[in-house]
Amino acid sequence: YHVEVERHRYSVPHALVGQVIEARITTAVVELMHRGQRVASHARNSRQGGFTTTATHMPAAHRAHMEWTPTRLIHWGTSIGPATAEAVTRLMAENRHPEHGYRACLGLLSLAKRYGKGRLEAACTLALQIGACQYRHVNDILKNNRDQSAPTVAGEWVSPDHAHVRGPGYYQ
Incomplete structure (x- = not known):
């Protein structure tokens, strides 16, 4: 629902998507016409690649997204x-x-x-x-109901006594 005029996009009512739109350009204003009727008027903007959008031109879903x-x-x-x-x-x-x-x-x-x-x-x-x-x-x-399972808490690990554990005397 945007029309490109001199590399800037101006909005028109979304109901006109796919229709032929004419532009009347002055030094200060861009008027967009459909079948001789003005459907939108915007202050001219020289920013290339930019958008000038009027909220009433947007579909309801796009207006809701703006909120x-x-x-x-x-x-x-x-x-x-x-x-x-x-x-x-x-x-x-x-x-x-x-x-x-x-x-x-x-x-x-x-x-x-x-x-x-x-x-x-x-x-x-x-x-x-x-x-x-x-x-x-x-x-x-x-x-996976992970939020309902109790978290497992690991106790402090203690090495079991066995023959392969070196005692403090080994390091003297």
Whole structure:
């Protein structure tokens, strides 16, 4: 739903995708026309490769995606528990641009619908302990019920007495 004019892209209503659009260009404004009717008007931008987008031109799904922010996703994670919030924070930190981690975060948070908030929080706690916060790791923990098994605590190991153990006299 963008039209390229002098190597810059300007939005038009998404309903016009695939239609022929004409551009009327002045020094300050780019007007986009469809069948003689002006459908969009944007301030002219000389930045090559850039985008100028009006939110009303976007499909509903794209507008909804714009409403997501790192703060909103972390807040949602916090409503489940501190480990989930930390997992969401780490998922976003893995990307140069936090927006690139939104889908992974939404996938992680959606696991609460299938498994419940308590199990998701337990799975995120385990995932943080092993340093694997990606969606697929948390999903595998939940799928294999690893979040419900008691963690095995290894006691302190003591070497058994046997003939091959050298005593302190050996090193004198």
